Amino acid sequence: MTVPGIIQPSDLRELIVAGEVDTVLVCFPDMQGRLMGKRVMARYFWDNVLEGTIEACDYLLAVDVDMEPLPGYTFASWETGYGDMSAVPDLSTLRVVPWIPRTALVLCDLVVEGGTTPIEVSPRQVLRRQLARAAERGLTVKIGAELEFFLFRDTYEEAKAKGYKGLRPHSDWIEDYHILQTTRDEYVIRDIRNGMDAAGVPVEFSKGEAGHGQHEINLVYAEALEMADRHAIYKNGAKEIAASxxxxxxxxxxxxxxxxxxxxxxxxxxxxxxxxxxxxxxDGDPKDLSPTVRHWLGGIKAASRELTWLFAPTVNSYKRFQPDSWAPTAIAWGDDNRTCGLRIVGHGAHRRVESRIPGADVNPYLAYAGIVAAGLHGIDNEVDPGPAFEGNAYEATDVERIPSTLVEAVELLEGSEVARAAFGPDVHHHLLNTARQEWVAANKTVTDWELLRGFERL
Known part of the structure; x- marks a missing residue:
């Protein structure tokens, strides 16, 4: 199916000649799921990059959110000299970016510089490898992601100047499903919806969410790699549109x-x-899961605890898991039960497994890879998820719990046989070091809470 907004190389050529595109964003996701890359002059892209590569420093897969090079990686370090890697455009991702004048975008796969060997620790390749494992079993994985965010009246510059305190949410009251308040937000949210749609990131709908100024924009269900690409473009673009x-x-x-x-x-x-x-x-009861999907669910249930870091990658992630908060604390599955970490929703052919564990801060490529790795573990080992949980899973005493801290999640990832088997030792090491370095960074910070609590009274 042709997706509106996706263009062919011949279309790009026409846009370049007509002066309607003068810049191509040549991008790839980093370990945080952010778009990294270069702004390439369109004519240079056409002549040199379209069927070739462009180079980038391999430290981009070994830095934290502050762009600080991190120790502990075998892939890239000061000892290895932080060399280059090559970014190969995936022309199926070529699109125009309507919210940036005369700009197109293409996502890339990373390979060894000057060669064709994929860089296995790059997030897009991590997901590709899991989808290849699914394909070996005759399976295609489709994904839908519900991403929530908070909208503020402050600019990013104003928010930083305030130390991100005292910000003004775009709504003074909870706007979950409200039309009146979301109409007041529509000048921003409409531009995000329409901008994404025009950029080949099809949108189903937007709605107010359960917080002050909180929104959800749902993207159209798609095959997993396509959805991860859309997810990354959407997060980047939504911020750019809000800033405009x-x-x-x-x-x-x-x-x-x-x-x-x-x-x-x-x-x-x-x-x-x-x-x-x-x-x-x-073929019987349309609510009965097939054996394959039941095992898929069983694997996700069995492995979610040890793979939690893929769904909650920062120190902040674990503050979301609060009782009675709409964020789950129980690794249990239920039939349309929002108190469970896993929920079965949809009807007939569209019946599916919803993991409510991931937060909006995930790297989509790694989070989706975690879902696929867990699901395939379930299929390969015929893992049965057991009966559906009924009742309030927040209060249950007989279910496993999502790790409550990053430290616990790192320990579980380190000992995860599912992760080792699915990702291989090199990728497992790279992911584990990324997780560990997040905790190291957190331990180097004295928070406002610590100062307020302890400066005078301890």
């Missing part, structure tokens, strides 16, 4: 303890025949 209106928004998992967190619920399903035939249910 002198507003800011955040995808932090928990921007304030006084408000709800922001999630990235991940819906997943498995299909046969190249993605044409749903394996969701049996």
């Amino acid at each position: 209106h002198e507003r800011s928004l955040t995808f932090m998992a928990k921007w304030s303890m006084d408000d709800v967190g922001s999630s990235c619920h991940i819906h997943s399903s498995v299909w046969a025949d190249g993605g044409e035939t749903s394996l969701a249910t049996t």
